[in-house]
Amino acid sequence: MRELTREELIRSFGIINIRIYPRDAIIGVNGEVFGFDEKKMVPYGKYRLSVGKPGYIQDRVRFNINKKTPYFISEIHLIPQATYTKIGSGELEIS
Numbered sequence: 811m812r813e814l815t816r817e818e819l820i821r822s823f824g825i826i827n828i829r830i831y832p833r834d835a836i837i838g839v840n841g842e843v844f845g846f847d848e849k850k851m852v853p854y855g856k857y858r859l860s861v862g863k864p865g866y867i868q869d870r871v872r873f874n875i876n877k878k879t880p881y882f883i884s885e886i887h888l889i890p891q892a893t894y895t896k897i898g899s900g901e902l903e904i905s
Contacts, residue, residue: 824875826850828859829885835863857882866890 827849830837837844838860844850854876862868866888873882 822854823851824854824880824882826852826857826875827881827883830861831885831887832863832866835861835866835888837861854880859884861886861888863888 826839826844827847828837828844829847833846837846839850840858852875856872856874859871859873860868861870867890869886869888871884875882
């Protein structure tokens with residue numbers, strides 16, 4: 811296997827920048843915990859982003875970091891899960 815040149819090595823990294831709402835949601839990138847509004851330098855490759863918080867619909871995204879797209883910037887707003895409450899004689903209230 812050949813060694814990478816300095817230029818190839820420097821260019822083989824990209825940036826991930828993610829903002830999630832609500833801010834205390836749990837963010838994982840390839841199974842590693844990622845902080846709110848954290849900017850992280852990562853090697854080129856394929857990534858899986860998962861975001862979740864109890865009471866919200868979980869979100870998952872796949873993306874690549876490569877020479878053509880050396881960054882992933884995203885702002886994700888999780889959607890609250892609807893809750894249903896039976897009121898009176900069989901009517902449902904959605905909140």
